[in-house]
Amino acid sequence: MEHIALYRAWRPQSFQDMVGQQHIIRTLQNAIREQRLSHAYLFSGPRGTGKTSTAKVLAKAVNCEKGPAPEPCNECDACRRITAGAVMDVLEIDAASNRGVEEIRDLREKVKYAPTEVRQKVYIIDEVHMLTTEAFNALLKTLEEPPPHVMFILATTEPHRLPATVISRCQRFDFRRVSLEEQSQRLRTICEQEGISAEDEAIEYIARLSDGGMRDALSILDQISSFSDGRVSYQQVLDMTGGIPSRQFAELARTILEDDVGGMLQLIEGFMQEGKSADKCMENLLYYFRDLLMIKMIPEADKLTERVLDARDFREMASAFSRAHLFRIIDTLNHYQSEMKYAAQPQTLFEVALLKLCSLPKGDGSVREEAAQQAAVPGAAASEVQQLKRQLAELERKLEQALQGGLAGGAGGGSERSAARPPARSSAPRLSSPAKLPSGLDKYVAQRNSPEFMAVQGKWNQILQAVKDEKVTIHAWFVNGEPVSMVDDAVLVAFKNDIHRETTEKPANKQLIEQVMERQLGHPCRLVTMMLKDWNEAIQGANAAPSEPFELEPPPEDAGGSGKEPWVDEALQLFGEELVVIKE
Template sequence: MEHIALYRAWRPQSFRDMVGQRHIIQTLQNAIREQRVSHAYLFSGPRGTGKTSAAKILAKAVNCENGSAEEPCNECEACKRITSGAVMDVQEIDAASNRGVEEIRDLREKVKYAPTEVRRKVYIIDEVHMLTTEAFNALLKTLEEPPAHVMFILATTEPHKLPATIISRCQRFDFRRVSLEEQSERLERICLEEGITAEPSALQYISRLSDGGMRDALSILDQIASFTGGKVSYQQVMDMTGGIPSEQFGRLAAAIKQGDAGLVLQMVEQFMQEGKSADKCMENLLYYFRDLLMIKMVPGADKLTDRVLNPADFKEMAEAFSKEELFRMIDTLNRYQSEMKYASQPQTLFEVALLKICGIPQGGDAAVEQGTSAGRSADADELNRLKQQVVSLEKKLERILQKGVPAAEGRDASKPTRTPAPKMASTAKKPQHMDQYVAAKTGEPFLNVQRQWGQILQSVKEEKVTVHAWFVDGEPVSVWEDNVLVAFKNNIHRETTEKPANKQVIEGVLESQLGNPYRLVTMMLRDWSDAVEGAGKPPAEELKLEHEEAEASGEKPWIDEAIQLFGEDLVVIKD
């Protein structure tokens, strides 16, 4: 018997076939029964959880020739043709490849006409978050005043990328990941009816690998059953998916605990000889330590673990590590995993990561106490070093005071003067009206921009990814009148963003997202922090005036500069 395309064979054809979305199905069935179906729905959730399947079932239910019912009959001509995709009035549109405004305008023209084959036109737009801003605006017009014979079903895995104006015009249903038990039960049923022999541990592991997506679970089962002739074992699942049994990770964790770097490297080489990839090993090891942490911190954590099938067998290993050790190991592995995506030699990085966590202090609370003592010692050394620097600065300042500063009237006015004190201020430009920006930093216009900032960044990325690469370094800090003030950590990023062509792209996105034209104003984040901290202090012009008056009266303003540089506690003035 051939085990091909299990997902197509077991794809839900009615609401009762769906797994794990009981509340959503109940709500839709009630709406159909009471004839209160909405004109627009938004189905959001992880991949493979039934969003598109539910959309097609809903399209059949409202167009079934036997009348609108909680379940489509799947026997009439309309149900059969919708299932096969042969009804022009029920269209499934992939927004990833039809994301432009022209495609949506074409759709707007078509919705005006009454359906010709079934009672109601249904447009299923998959991955709707891929539409451009202009396409969303065009779709919005149709969602505001849809014809009575039209229904829209929008499906997406990233609802946060949709404009709020679109979401507010739809009934939203959030599909959840299918639970481990529900997936395992469905896989057992499929194996029974398809004549597949599978070990329970193998099906359980497949369910864990699918991350709550029924479609992924069926694809994995289909692949393994086809290769093995309908006999699926736990070891075969491990071999074909690149997984590593928890027992092997247990031995690796024991070697890490002992700090045996040689054994760790030897085990990595063994993994590579078995055909495992370094990035997959890193991913599975992260899961393993995460599961150890769950077992250690949460009683009865068998349902919270991702790769450990028998948590009780690993309690001893969980007890061997302290919570602090596991936290630091997970953090280290996560950082190296991010770097592995761009590494030409991922195995080397994997080995370095393991050697790194081999060097993490062992011994639980004792190690933490030792670390605390070491930290105190380091703090003491740092304090002594700072004291020495202060003494050195005091000596330099004393030499400056002894030498004195030339009087203003003794200088040649034609020659440029040189300020002896180093300048600590930022060389980046600062915008005018800083007081107004600081005062407006908590106003409603700024809060509105802050709420939409994620969508603004995404829109800039869609318009021009190179501009987004520089602009993402900034963060909005204030909105005053028609100016959006963005503060940057890196001056190169700020300067590149300020280039006219790049600035034009950003300001165009601001206008389309916020509904009004806005001007982009930039500054450095450190200067903004100084401005906020200095709010309420005398303005710069007043300080300058005081400085000039003091100089005219014979006072020495460079003493004030020294105090600003070193602080009052470190400056001693001697006549």
């Protein structure tokens, strides 16, 4: 006997067979009972939710020899022939193939003739949104005032593409996705009738895969039962559909939580070896973290999602993440999911997205959570406290130096004339803090074009790549700087951003960079840093220095003040003793 696909063999033949559309079935049955049927209906909704099946059942109900009845008998000649598609007065038209104005004009001509085999003509136009604008215009008048013996049923998955003039002439019914519970119950009934042995977990997973479409669920069940000789297990469903169990996503989430990059990459490689697609993995991982967030924020949230099989496992994993961390993870995954649609190598982008997750801040910044994290990891907390103390001491030292510099400047300007005179220009870089200026800056300026520095500059790309190979996070900060000079074994690197410079100066990061430079250059090297804007000012000051001695004339006798002493001091500060000649 020829095999018939399950979704065809189990197509609903009566209203009571429909799954998940009770709000529509009840309305149609009441209209039949009260003889208040409309001349035109619009059935819209996702694929596989029963739009065309409902249209055929309605056609049988209005034409049943024992009716019109709320339920077709499926035994009379009219019901059986409509089911077989052998009644000429019940036409199912595919609008994708008959979308032109000529086909609609032909339909308009035939509408006027009375039915020959059954009580009422029924035109079922499937995928009606595919009709052209001209075809819709040709259908409008007939759709609005058809002969009394004609009923139109329009079905579409995209109602927004229909003209408003067409929608306003129909009674519209919106089909919803079938719930997980209703789908699972229907699948169990079919398995019992078909002699298929299926695990409950497998049936629920098939229902989730179908995304609310009953036809898709039956197609998946049919495929897997053929593969497994009528015994459907959860693992077989995963193997056949390329799905990933939630426990593997839990392992992936744990590697993100522990910054275990190696373990994460091994899991991804395992997914790819099993034939999983990167875009599907990304989609499922996004759903997984969404469910974690829902369970963390809302009590009993497992009832709000159909993907959670064991709520206890989800709650345990959700408690390990902060809300802010989950929000950042979902934002990052959503961004990379959009990028993957246009990527030539989706797997690479998937790996990059997960590596990005490892570098996200874990906490949400709240005092309570910080305290909890410190209590959980006492060693790390102590290290953080020591680092904060060092930074505070450094800031106090810089502030003290800045205050001393300001007081010294104020002490030299006691007279009214000194206070009114504009401050002298300095060739040294203007820094926000004296501590940021490397000692012997003039030597670095003089050696900025030396052969030794040119050799360093020629190998800088290799140095950056070697740092990246050692630790990609250090490379992300270090790449912001550029080499500007070299004196002896000290390489001066200027940074555009202060935070990149400070992070690079951390002892562990600096030590790794110096080791890389020693390997690449063949001799021990020290890393010296400063801000790029300060370096540029130092270069400009050096270029602006006069090359000939500058003669300073004494001030006029009537200028007031205490003589030439302040002017001499200012000249010496500006140009240096070797360039100033004092004439009495």
